[in-house]
Amino acid sequence: xxxxxxxxxELIEKNSRVLDLGCGNGELLELLKKEKDIKGLGIEINxxxxxxxxxxxxxVVQGDLDKGLEEFQDKTYxxxxxxxxxxxxKNPEFVIYxxxxxxxxxxxxxxxxxxxxxxxxxxxxxxxxxxxxxPYEWYDTPNIHLLTIGDFFEFCKKRDIKIEKxxxxxxxxxxxxxxxxxxxxxxxxxxxxxxxx
Amino acid sequence: xxxxxxxxTKILKIKEPTxxxxxxxxxxxxxxxxxxxxxxxxxxxxxxxxxxxxxxxHAAYKHKDTGKVGWWDDxxxxxxxxxxxxxxxISSNVLGxxxxxxxxxSINPETNKPYALDFPVITIEDIVDVQKKLIDYLGxxxxxxxxxxxxxxxxxxxxxxxxxLVKSTILIATSARLNAQGIAFNAVARNAxxxxxxxxxxxxxxxxxxxxxxxxxxxxxxITYLCEEAMYKKFGREFKDxxxxxxxxxxxxxxxxxxxxxxxxxxxxxxxxxxITKAVDYYDPIKEHGSLEEAFKNSNSRFLxxxxxxxxxxxxTQSKQIVNSLIKSNKDVSFVELESKCGHDAFLLEFEKQxxxxxxxxxx
Numbered sequence: 001x002x003x004x005x006x007x008x009x010e011l012i013e014k015n016s017r018v019l020d021l022g023c024g025n026g027e028l029l030e031l032l033k034k035e036k037d038i039k040g041l042g043i044e045i046n047x048x049x050x051x052x053x054x055x056x057x058x059x060v061v062q063g064d065l066d067k068g069l070e071e072f073q074d075k076t077y078x079x080x081x082x083x084x085x086x087x088x089x090k091n092p093e094f095v096i097y098x099x100x101x102x103x104x105x106x107x108x109x110x111x112x113x114x115x116x117x118x119x120x121x122x123x124x125x126x127x128x129x130x131x132x133x134x135p136y137e138w139y140d141t142p143n144i145h146l147l148t149i150g151d152f153f154e155f156c157k158k159r160d161i162k163i164e165k166x167x168x169x170x171x172x173x174x175x176x177x178x179x180x181x182x183x184x185x186x187x188x189x190x191x192x193x194x195x196x197x
Numbered sequence: 198x199x200x201x202x203x204x205x206t207k208i209l210k211i212k213e214p215t216x217x218x219x220x221x222x223x224x225x226x227x228x229x230x231x232x233x234x235x236x237x238x239x240x241x242x243x244x245x246x247x248x249x250x251x252x253x254x255h256a257a258y259k260h261k262d263t264g265k266v267g268w269w270d271d272x273x274x275x276x277x278x279x280x281x282x283x284x285x286x287i288s289s290n291v292l293g294x295x296x297x298x299x300x301x302x303s304i305n306p307e308t309n310k311p312y313a314l315d316f317p318v319i320t321i322e323d324i325v326d327v328q329k330k331l332i333d334y335l336g337x338x339x340x341x342x343x344x345x346x347x348x349x350x351x352x353x354x355x356x357x358x359x360x361x362l363v364k365s366t367i368l369i370a371t372s373a374r375l376n377a378q379g380i381a382f383n384a385v386a387r388n389a390x391x392x393x394x395x396x397x398x399x400x401x402x403x404x405x406x407x408x409x410x411x412x413x414x415x416x417x418x419x420i421t422y423l424c425e426e427a428m429y430k431k432f433g434r435e436f437k438d439x440x441x442x443x444x445x446x447x448x449x450x451x452x453x454x455x456x457x458x459x460x461x462x463x464x465x466x467x468x469x470x471x472x473i474t475k476a477v478d479y480y481d482p483i484k485e486h487g488s489l490e491e492a493f494k495n496s497n498s499r500f501l502x503x504x505x506x507x508x509x510x511x512x513x514t515q516s517k518q519i520v521n522s523l524i525k526s527n528k529d530v531s532f533v534e535l536e537s538k539c540g541h542d543a544f545l546l547e548f549e550k551q552x553x554x555x556x557x558x559x560x561x
Binding site for chain 1: 499520521522524525527529530531532533534535536550553554556557558560561
């Protein structure tokens with residue numbers, strides 16, 4: 001199983017209501033349904049992804065996160081997930097506010113742009129970093145708001161958003177807890193946060 | 198697949214009087230219906246497919262008398278979206294129609310003449326109530342309802358009216374209510390019929406039909422079923438031959454509309470067109486229940502909603518309105534807008550993607 005999925009899956013309690021924002025082809029929701037008996041709904045902008053997710057028997061609504069979640073009532077979900085989606089939204093701040101309005105907890109994951117390999121790529125090659133995680137060219141990337149672990153901590157602090165848990169992912173391992181943030185920011189390829197407000 | 202399947206239209210006769218929304222009472226209602234596939238022992242594998250404005254009970258297979266293929270044959274059959282190997286599929290002609298179910302062309306038992314305009318004005322709610330009698334007669338305990346356009350309105354009403362019975366609802370290219378633009382088109386269509394010299398206040402069954410009015414009504418309909426892009430692709434500005442320098446049929450698009458109009462008058466009753474378009478215009482569960490959330494409040498159904506990108510008669514915005522109200526009331530809902538270049542007609546043409554979506558929804 002994909003390490004990111006495994007981490008997210010472990011963070012979610014059984015039988016909860018989960019809203020997957022930017023659910024793609026529904027792989028994560030399908031896993032959560034199987035492993036955690038969740039009641040889930042996905043939102044996805046891309047028609048082909050919606051079709052794939054529907055074909056897994058999931059409930060999916062085609063929609064644009066940047067337009068908000070107006071139709072959702074406050075705190076109707078236990079978790080809202082932004083799994084590697086935040087960095088591709090037009091207005092990440094608004095999307096985070098909306099996620100925390102409709103769900104009790106938010107799970108946010110993103111590729112860490114301060115990961116040492118990314119830093120070295122930019123430093124030595126002098127070009128926009130590309131990797132397995134960031135496979136796009138600068139001109140065709142959906143990742144229009146790339147960020148670092150440090151950025152996210154600062155973002156949450158300024159808005160009184162509580163970071164309840166942080167799980168740092170390297171290529172093989174995940175590590176939770178509070179070891180020194182700058183080190184995490186340097187060595188983590190990816191991060192998963194649980195946030196609330 | 199492979200084998201050609203034949204269908205037969207049956208008639209269910211309802212003796213007891215039915216009170217309509219208007220308060221008027223109709224007795225001796227005939228319901229024309231067809232079924233495909235087999236009802237299981239638990240009587241819970243039934244799917245009611247609901248036809249659009251001018252459809253009939255003949256939704257699938259080849260009709261055993263006429264040889265005609267049903268209007269949703271691409272979607273109903275062995276291995277298809279509505280799989281007859283798994284499901285028992287029911288299709289009936291709507292109340293007020295002219296394909297076997299009681300409508301204005303039927304004989305009024307009180308006068309022994311066609312009802313014509315003595316037929317009471319009917320609503321989508323009445324149409325659904327009459328279908329319910331058929332479903333009860335067939336002994337069905339749980340049902341999936343599916344329809345496009347006006348068929349979708351009936352499906353909405355089914356899930357509102359019979360929340361315990363309906364377990365899944367599939368709404369395609371539809372809306373909870375027509376917007377003013379939609380009502381306007383229907384009004385013009387009705388006006389064309391009402392002002393035809395042969396209309397004779399609806400009593401034309403012994404003489405000439407109001408063909409010219411009905412044909413204009415159908416032409417208007419067809420304009421709204423296409424979209425600019427579809428019209429451009431189909432006809433462009435092509436001439437049939439060369440400019441005639443008179444007011445005959447010059448352009449391909451004119452010729453298409455004229456053909457659609459002519460074909461239609463041979464198969465449809467003008468009075469039915471008046472009654473059914475009126476039922477569509479009147480339908481408004483938002484007004485009826487205060488809000489859509491309130492309307493769907495008791496529903497236990499799962500919902501699948503499909504709209505088409507170029508449909509300007511039943512728009513994606515209108516579909517989203519239904520989706521949003523279902524989300525607000527915490528219902529299980531899926532929604533997709535399919536890219537299409539076919540306008541409103543897409544729901545009858547773009548069956549490949551619909552098949553994929555509906556199949557997985559029914560599995561889920």
